[in-house]
Amino acid sequence: MARTAKKKDVVIVGLGWTGSILGMELANEGLEIVALERGHDQNTVPDFQYPNMIDELKYGVRLGMMQKPRNSTLTIRRNVDEAALPYRSLGSFLPGIGVGGAGTHWNGLNWRPQLSEYRLRSHVEERWGAGIIPEDMNLQDYPVSYEELEPFFDRFEHVAGISGKAGNLNGKKIEGGNPFEAPRSREYPMPPMPVTWDGAKFAEAAKAAGCHPFPSPGGIASQAYVNEYGMQMGPCNHCGFCERYGCYNYSKSSPQTAILDALKRKPNFEYRTHAEVLKIEMAPDGKTATGVTYFDEKAGEEVFQPADLVILAAYQLHNVHLMLLSGIGQPFDPATNEGVTGRSYAYQMNGGYTMFFKDEVFNPFIGTGANGMSIDDFGMDNIDFGREGFIGGAYWRAGQSNGQPIRSMALPAGTPTWGAGWKKGIGEWYGHSMSIGSHGSHMSYRGNYLDLDPTYKDRHGRPLMRMTFNWQPNDIRMTQFMKSKMEPIAKSMNPTSMQEGFKKDGAMYDVRPYQTTHNVGGTVMGDNPKTSAINRYLQAWDKHNIFVMGAGAFPQNTQYNPTGMVGGLAYWAAHAIRTQYLSNPRPLV
C-alpha cells in the first residue's frame, strides 16, 4: 500500500530547467510546492569541483552524469515491422539524471527558432501549396506566435545568462549579429565569447562566399553576470569540458548556476531526490489529476503525493512515458494517424565536414560547448522548399568544444584504426583538424512515434516505452543540400584533406554513435485536440490541471538546439498559469 504524503498545491515531476523555472515562478505566487526528482542531488560544490569533474573516462566515456539504462530506458525499432530491442547502453542520445537534468550536462547552445518555424505548415501552404508536403509528414504549426513568445525567450535568456550578439533589434539590423534572426527586444545579457582559430577561419571563408557569419550564442558567461534571481556566473576559462560535464567554474548556464540556490531558499518550495514518479493519478471523473504516485528509493516504498496542480517537467522521453502509463491523451496509432500521446516524435538531422591542415595548430582542448562562428544563410527562412525539393533548414557552426582524446580524435580517412599506423596518425593529426557542422531540422512523420513496449519492463514492472524511428527522405534531401553548399566553402579553406559526414539515401538509424540529445515531440502542442496532446499553454487537453513542459511540445523539430525554445515555452506556460489558471482552474482553451 502506498503511503500518502501531505497535500501540496503543486507537484513538479523532475527538477531540471523547466522544473526549476516552474518551481520559481509558482513559488513566487505563494503556492506550496514539492518537486520530485528521480535522481540524486548535485551542486557545483562539491559535485562539479575542479579537478575531479574534468575526467573524460568517468563522465565523457562512462557517462557518469547520465541516466543508467538499468534504471530507466526504452526500446527502439526502425519501423513497425521490426521487433523493438532495448536501448541497453547509451549511444545515440544521453538523457541526464539528477537535479539539474540535461540542463547540467548540455553544451549551452541557445537559440530562438526562425520566424517560419512557428507556422511551418501555413508557411509552406502559402508559398508552395500543400502539394509539396510528403503524404506521411505530420507537418503542423506551433499554436503560438513568435511575437507572443518573444518576452519569454528574452526572460529565459536573461535568467540563464546567454552570451551573444544581436543581429536584429526591434527590426533594425545590427552589424556583427545574425541578420536572419527574428527581431529581439534587447541585446543579449552578455557580449559574445571570443572565438578560437577554427571559428575565425570558417567565418572568413563563409564571408568570402557571401554568407553572414556571427558569433554563436550560448549559455557560457563571457563576463561576470548576476540574473534577476540574484544568481551569479563567472567568466568562462575555456576549459573544454562542457557537454557531459557539470561546470566547475559557475560559467555554464544551468539550473544550478541560474535558479536552484535562490529557489531552495524559498520556504514554500521543497524537493525530494531519489523519488521516481511512477504514475499520475486521476480523479474518478477522469477530468483532473489528483496527484502522483512515486517510488521513494530511500524508504523503499511507494508514496502518493496529492496536489492540485501537476507539472510534468521530466525529460521529453519520460514525460511521454508517464502520459502513456497514466492514460493522459489517446495513444497515437500510426495505422489510422489518430491519437495524440506519442505522436510526432522527431530528432535532428546533422552533418558536416572535417578538414585537416598539416601546418596549422588548433589547440582543440581550448573550447566551450557553444564556441565558434555560425551562419544562418541556409536556414529555414532562406530556402525555397519548392525548388529544392524538401522542407527544412540548418544552421552551420565551426567552433571546437573539446580536445578530449578518447572521443575527439579526428583522423584522415584511410588512417588505420590501430597499430603503428594509428599511433603515427594520432601524433601527426591531433590538433591539426577542424570541422563545420550543419545542424538541421527534422520533420514529424506518421511512422516516427512513441508507445508502450509489449515485451520489456522496467525495474518497477512498468512497460518500457517503445520508440519507432527512422531517417526519412525529406530530411536526407535537406542534409544533402547542405553538403552541396558546404563543400565549396570547406574547399576554399585549402585543407590538406577533408572528409564529409552527411546521411545518404537509405540511411538507417544506428543507435550506437552519439548523435544528439534533441529528442522532441510526443506531447505535441497545437490548436486541435485531435492532432495535439496539449494546448497553446502546454495544458493537457483532457486533464486541465496537468501542464507538460519540454521539447515534447514541438510539433516538429526546429533547425536549432532546443533549450532556448524549451525555456521560452516554460516561462510562457508559467505566465499563463499565474495570470489565467490559478484564479479559475479550467481548460484555458
Add this chain to the structure above:
Amino acid sequence: MRDVPGLPSRRSFLKASAASAAVVGVVMQAKAETPSAPPPIEEYQPVCLKPTEWAFVMAATARLIPSEGEGPGAIEARVPVFIDKELAGGFGEAADWYMEGPHDAAAHPFRGWQSPLTPLQIYQQGIPVFDAWCQQTHGKIFAELDAATQDKALTSLQKDEMKIKPELRDFFTILLQNTKEGYFADPMYGGNHGMQAWKYIGFPGARGSYKEWVLKHNVAYPLGPVSISGERA
C-alpha cells in the same frame, strides 16, 4: 630464448627503449615526482583477469598500440593494467546497462549492444575462442605468435573472419575501445602512465584554464599536461 607467453617480447621492450629515449626520460621524471611508482608491469598482479587472459591482453594491446615508432605503446602506457581494473569494476559487469531478456544477440549491429554477456564475460569467453582459432589457423595461441602473425590474426578478428558467435561479436570492438581508453584516460585509472600519451599528442590533461590562449590563433599551446592528482609531465 623463447619469450614468455603474454609478456611483451624482449625484442619489443628493447625496441621501445632504444627508439624512445625521450619517452624514457619522461618516465624517469614522472617517477621521480611520484613517491609510489608502480611496480614493473610484468610484476603486476591482475585483480580480475586470469593468467591466460592477462597474457592475451598484454600481447594484444602491444599490437593494437605497438611500442615501435614515436610515442608510447600500450605496454609503456600500462594499458593492460587499466583494462584489468576496468573489467573488475562497474564497466566489466555492465552495472549501468539494461541487461534484461529476451536477448537478440544476432540483431543488426545498428541496434546496439544486444548480447546477454557483460564486457568481462565477453573477454572471458572471447579470449579462448580466439586463442583456439589462432592455434588452429596459425599453430599457436595468440600470445605465442610473432608480431606480424599477431597483426594478421587481429585483423581477422576485426573483420570477423572466424565468424565468432553473435554474443561475442563486440569482442574486438571493446578490446580496441578499452585499449584507447587506457592509453588516454587520466593516469589514476592505471593506464596513460606518466601521461606519456597526452604528452605525445599535445593534450594538456586537466589544466582546465586557457582563457589567455583563446585568441593566440595558430600558435601551439606551450605547457605540458597535468593529471587530476597533480602529476606533471
